[in-house]
Amino acid sequence: MEGIMFQRWKESITPTDIVMWLIGGTLLLMVIWGSVATLVAGKYTGRHWIDFVIFGLAQGSIYALIATGYTMVYGVLRMINFAHGEVFMSGPYTAYFVAAAMYRSDFLDKHPFTALFVIFVVAMAISTMIAYFLEKIAYRPLRGAPRLIPLITAIGASFFLQYMFRGLYGSGFQAYPVIKIFEGAWVIFGIRILKFQLVVIVAAILLMAALYSFIMLTRAGKAIRAVSEDKEASSLMGINVDGMISTTFIIGGMAAGAAGVLYALMFKQVHFFMGFIPGIKAFTAAVLGGIGNIPGAMLGGIFLGLIESVGPSLFLDGLGIPAPYQLKDAIAFTMLVLVLIFRPMGIMGERLAAKKA
């Protein structure tokens, strides 16, 4: 038995596979070499690494929240909602005006938690609205179309939304007001964490927990899972498929809007193009974790955030590359390509991806 299986496997390898393995192997070697070199050189102290890790966790949790939107939509519609990055952007950008008004009237300083709550609500509402109308106008008419068409529509919608917000709100970078009680750092178990980073991580964990329990425990969540498994069978079982798809977009929109506010708190600015790169990275995270798999998306997001934060210092520096942080995005994109080549079903291995890839 073993002999036959090995023979079959030998026959199924093509020259392309060998080339890919060589490339993958080389990259792995470079990563290990670089990491070892950096650690041996001792350029960064333990404190540095901890800072990187915490930053990575915070950024990763934001990616995780956005990634759930991508993964849920892929689950029910089998398409990448390219415009999800713009859904992510629209919330905080609109909420900025509310935040700025509250800051000017000192409401922000006197009642920071209420103010924060209002900002969250506004952002989530706007993002949800954009997501809902996006599905209704651009995706629903194209339900049965060949694969290329909805993808192109999504790209078009993405740019339309970007530039619409640019036209409405202006093309500048708007600085989010600083919330004073979140400035400074706490020291927990001897580790120094910046306050807003901890807030971001905790908020993200709470939101992800809420989302997960919605999907797993409620009836609507079960219906969404049914639709992502088999649309026709679901409609035969009496599930309102259109309604469930809309609900999926709404949930994804809410998560993205919340993620947007966290992003704005962390990076302290918003502008119309801010959704593009995080959008792609969040998609990377979703694929990393296994597209269609929600816990996978969350894990993938955190993993990607960590690699992005720790990576440049860890292996790029060791390879002697000057200014490694410029290549931070390149690391994320390389991860994306590597995952798509070598393990398209992601860490958690969804059946979905295997069929499609």
Place this chain on the structure above:
Amino acid sequence: MTQTRSLWEHGVKTGIIGGVAVLVIALVGMVESFHRRDIIAEVITMGQVLLLIGGVFIGYIAAKRTGSDESLAPGLNAVIGSSVTGGFLAFLVIVGRLINLRAVLVNASPMLYKLLTLGHKGVAGIFIILLIGMGCGVFAAALFYLPRLTRRVIILSLSSMIIAGVLQDLIRPVIAAWGPVAVVSEWLFTGNGLTVSGSISIVILIAVVMTAWALKGQDIKSGYGNLSGGSQRGIKISAFFMLAVVLLALPHILGLFLSEVLTIVGLYVLLGLGLNIVVGYAGMLDLGYVAFFAIGSYVTAVLTSPELGFFSLTFWQALPFAVVLGIFFGVLLGIPVLKMRGDYLAIATLGFGEIIRILVLSDFLRPWLGGAQGAGKIPKAAIMGYQFITPQQIYYLILAGCILVVFISLRLKGSRLGRAWMAMREDEDVAQAMGINLVATKLLAFATGAGFSALSGAIFASKLGSVYPHSFNVIISINILCLIIVGGMGSIPGVIVGAAALVGLPELLREFAEYRLLVYGAALVAMMILRPEGLWPEVRHKMELHAEEENNIGEPEPSTAT
């Protein structure tokens, strides 16, 4: 009760959608920007025309949705629809005058309100908006009830006049420069736009031509069909010759600025034809196409620029290297994505494009590629002493490139490889079952596309004289994708039409350039929903896209030859 409700349902619904759309157009700033250009000098501007067209269009759609032109209901709905849209604008003006919306919506300015109310303050202004809305509705209703021919004549003649006004920067210098016809330019244009007499004459002219064609067109067509094969060929060849003469003489007719526009359009045609092979023929959505454009440019820079100081080749010596390296990278970037389909392929190629952009921008590669400042002093191309410096001269270089690429595309399309690509596009598994080697076919598609792109990149580097990493971003890939999609995937005339429309137009209409991507995005979505095969479709692709409908109806209609 239900009867009356459904009587104005469509009007109200369409009106609301239209109202939101018009609000967005106004608040994004398009109306104000367009207002700067007159269509008919001192009478009406492009911004106002935009709103009017919107109003009439909404009314017409409302009418169409309501029913046939037997009853009065559609007409009523048209008026209601347009009025509702007008109402939205009126609401904006009312609110805007009370609250300062400008803190949030940067374009909600007093200028805008003045524009909308035609300068009248207070209640009179509001009434004017509502009145104009109703007027659009009445006009739309009239259009709806008129017989088809009359309707088409009216729409086309009015559109021709508007287009003449919009493209005045193109038409005016061309006519004015040509002695005998210069008088026409005086008659048609003045100051910022068309003259009143000019516009009326255009409308009448087009109306007359259209009516004549409608009545006599059939006779002409059958007359042409009745000619012998030889005569038909003769007519086709002479038409081809005239086209060639026009193409060669174009830069001299058009002058400096327009030649520059032509060179940019030409470069995008080159790029579009390359991507057309990857996306249009082979059906693989490549979003990182700009990477090969960058490679072509940078190879040319490295090989020819004394600023980087490695080599000092001439343009023609560097060109083959650029193309070969482009092809090499095409294959290299194609290998990892062989097993991917659709969405994954798109994102992976997007990732590659971004990786290349980040690399050429980085300090890591600065000693070789110039980093964020790029590299300059790239020599111009030259043949035996004749240098390609001015836009007119560069035009010929690009024209040569385009002709080469069009020729190769055409030959590939009809070849075995081309048919393999199209089979792969339609269904990969079936194609493989039919014996097509997917790996080779896909890699060849990537390689050819990359080669064309690198060629375009080399010409671009020579034309500009320098390369900057900021010119090679994902927006360019999206631009190229847009113009093939809008023009028609897989169709060569479609690419040219797409480039002229999507690249030429923003260059001609500076006011439009700011809203370029907004319109591109909307155009993509609209095209995909309404007409996915594009403006000038390729026959087979159209059949593929509408295959579902054909299956439902029964026997597919016999297809005409390509």
